[in-house]
Amino acid sequence: MKNIVSVKQVHKNYTLGTFVVHALRGVSLDVEEGEFLAIAGPSGSGKTTLLNLIGCVDTPTEGTVRIGDNATETMSERDLTRLRLHTIGFIFQSFNLVSVLNVLQNIELPLLLQRSASAKERRQRVEALLDRVGIREYARHRPSELSGGQRQRVAIARALVTRPQLVLADEPTANLDSVTGTNILDLMKELNRTEKTTFIFSTHDARVWAYASSVVRLADGQLVDRVSAEEAVRVGGVGNLPSARTT
């Protein structure tokens, strides 16, 4: 299978006054098309930073990130935005829906930004996704009128509406109760299977690893290992991770 993501020896440092935080230290990672990859690790391990770099919302201090055939380090801000719009879908921990737009408009928003689909096509795609994520009856509702699970479904639909090759989900179940979280993971998994969309999601919840095709474990900004879901579940929670080592 072809790699959709290729991260090579990536370092990311943040400067806080005179103090430098090494968020990622020499991480390398390849993700094949169609994978359902979980990035695991405790808080502060660098999961979100790695997702930011893969999602082209941040640039590495050192190293390279390739998305498909695109070497992101050479791309302009405008091209990176375009790449996000056309290739990557985002699901956020806090759903991040536009509060002043209704469900339908939130889902349609990326298509409007793309400016490629006709109104009819947009409507068809949005309606299909509304059915798919099971919130058709809430199409005219505002985000504030929905439950957490429903909002995340809207976020999933918005992430998928442009038919991206890659969907990045940052702790998608963190703000949901366990039942709703499970439902969301089921939905994502199903979409991964049916749409062949690559999913990369970060989580520190060991229960959700079982859904992943493989689990990349991070600690202290370093990639500890990459194991199968079964292995990850067997090993247990993030507290049981072996010492960080460079892969």
Added chain:
Amino acid sequence: MRGYFDTLKVIVLIAFRNLFASRLKTLIVGGIIFFGSMLVVVGTALVDSVDASMSRSIIGSVAGHIQVYNAKSVDELAVMGNFQMEGADLAQIDDFQAMRKAILSVPNVKAVVPMGLSGAMVPAGNTVDVVLEKLRDIVRRQQAGEDVRLALDSQKDHVRQIVEVLAADIANVGKLLTDKAVPAEELAAVRRATAPGFWKEFDADPLATLEFLENSIAPIATDADMLFLRYVGTDPAAFAQSFDRMKIVDGATIPPGKRGFLFSKWVYETQVKLKTAHRLDDIHDAILKRGKTIATDPDLQRFIKQNSSEVKELMLQLDGQQVAMFRAKLQKELGSQETDVSKLLAEFFRVDDGNIMHRYRFFYDELAPALTLYRVRVGDVITIKAFTKSGYVQSVNLRVYGTFTFEGLEDSHMAGELNIMDLVSFRELYGFATPERDREIQALKVTAGFKDVDRDQAEAELFGAAPIIAAAETKPAAVDAESVLRSIAGKSKREKRENQVYDQAQLGQGVVLNAAVMVKNPRLIPQTMRDIEAAGSKAGLTLKAIDWQKASGLIGQFVTMIRAVLYISVLIIFAVALVIINNALVMATLERIAEIGTLRAVGAQRRFLLGMLLVEALAVGGLFGGIGSAAGAGLVAILRMVGIPATNDIFYFFFSGPRLHPGLSVANVALALAIVLLVSGASSLYPGFLAMRVSPRQAMQSDE
């Protein structure tokens, strides 16, 4: 294209939803914009309307569209004065004909009216002097053998009445102050004139007694004053033709070729009319035209106080019979048994809101016919004394042919301050050399044996050395009786100038100070001014052309000042609006960092965010600016219907009439909307900049 439209739609949707979500902020910002745009619409509409009406007043009354004068003048021309007593120091233009020809060569010029502006003091006469003059005339007729017994008795009675008024006056002063407050010689003169044997003395030697009255009694009556008259010397016919708002009210215009004077009706009413009557008119008009009340208006109360305390002005005019007639009428009118007419008059003029209209009618119907209401009447000859440009006093006698006004500006002192004089007399008063004068001076030089004296030798020649006139010339020929008589005849001739005539060529060829130019198309005034100056240069004249606004002096700058005040107010309001909108949008941006980050993360370019904030600001600006402009337009429409009353004569002039009916133009609304949108757009730039700097990473903020 459709895609852009759809994106715009979502931008607008987000912008409007955001505005709706923060209603209070939107309402505060919108309120300021609403007020600002309404102010712009109403303010500019009013200023434009005042500008238009004032231009009608100024152009139509004296300035014309353009004024032309000598560019070598020391001062700038200000036809309506610059609130200074002295007139502008203007260099003369020697040949009006050449000037006229040059100006008329400019295609847009319709007419040229010659002008000269100046002012002079005119003695308005003392009532006592006038009465004594009449008495002297009757005495002369009596001495010539004419039977004037009745007239003489009546006039003597009038003088006796005057003396009694003055004696009572002096007695009052003595009571109020001390005896020393009245000069001893005045006291002695009044005592003599009121003594029982005085009129026997008069009958014995009328001329000697008259001399006493003229020298000792007349000066005590301080009712004589001087009129300060501003006048424009012009070609009366051309003036009337070009300034078509000018209308003759009393008498007739100055006949062609005649020397003469036309009083402005406003000057005639305010300065020449009996003060008591004028004040009564003012009270009457203030109530009728401006809705004032005596009970609430301090000015009207002051007029009433003045009228009731200054009845001497009337009393001096009355002879014995008239006093009796006034007494009878006033006692009946007031229901009073008082016999002192002064006190009755004082009571009569103490009017209130309830009786003013009745008393006003009574005054004009019953009392005024016995009074001389105007100190100068149409047909009288007045002596105008003025300082020439060189500083010596020159005087001319001019017949008053009538009064005039500018239609629609009847109550405006600004339009009514200038009187009209024929240009030939003006030139003489101003000290311009005329061929006639040159000849007169030459004749005097010859008669007096004039000789040029060298400055260095002047003292010796005049006081110490040999006579400067040759012996042969020092004979009586130097004081040749014939020449002197001719000179005296010349003087006499000059004194009768009010009856002299001049021809149109004399009017057109001489000197002028300035000229009013009427144009065919007022929109081309700036170009016409340049053309006039160019035509002047071509003709060897140094002409300076200024538009009506500049020519009218400070008055013309009034609208510019008002406009400046308006624009500064608008600037302040919109600067405040800009800061507030900017702050509101900055706050909105900061509150929406996560949302903006999300939009960036899902693929919104920076310009999308800038567009979103711009639309948000423009939407507020457009919506409230539109409502404000509509409200402003509505207010202007109401004002147009109702009219803004001119509460005083300055406004009367600015409004070109008693009410201003402001008009609204598309430009007023367009300006308001343009300012609002510009300010709104500008205020979204900084928040837009902040939004563009929001990283998509902000959307990914997590617990990490």
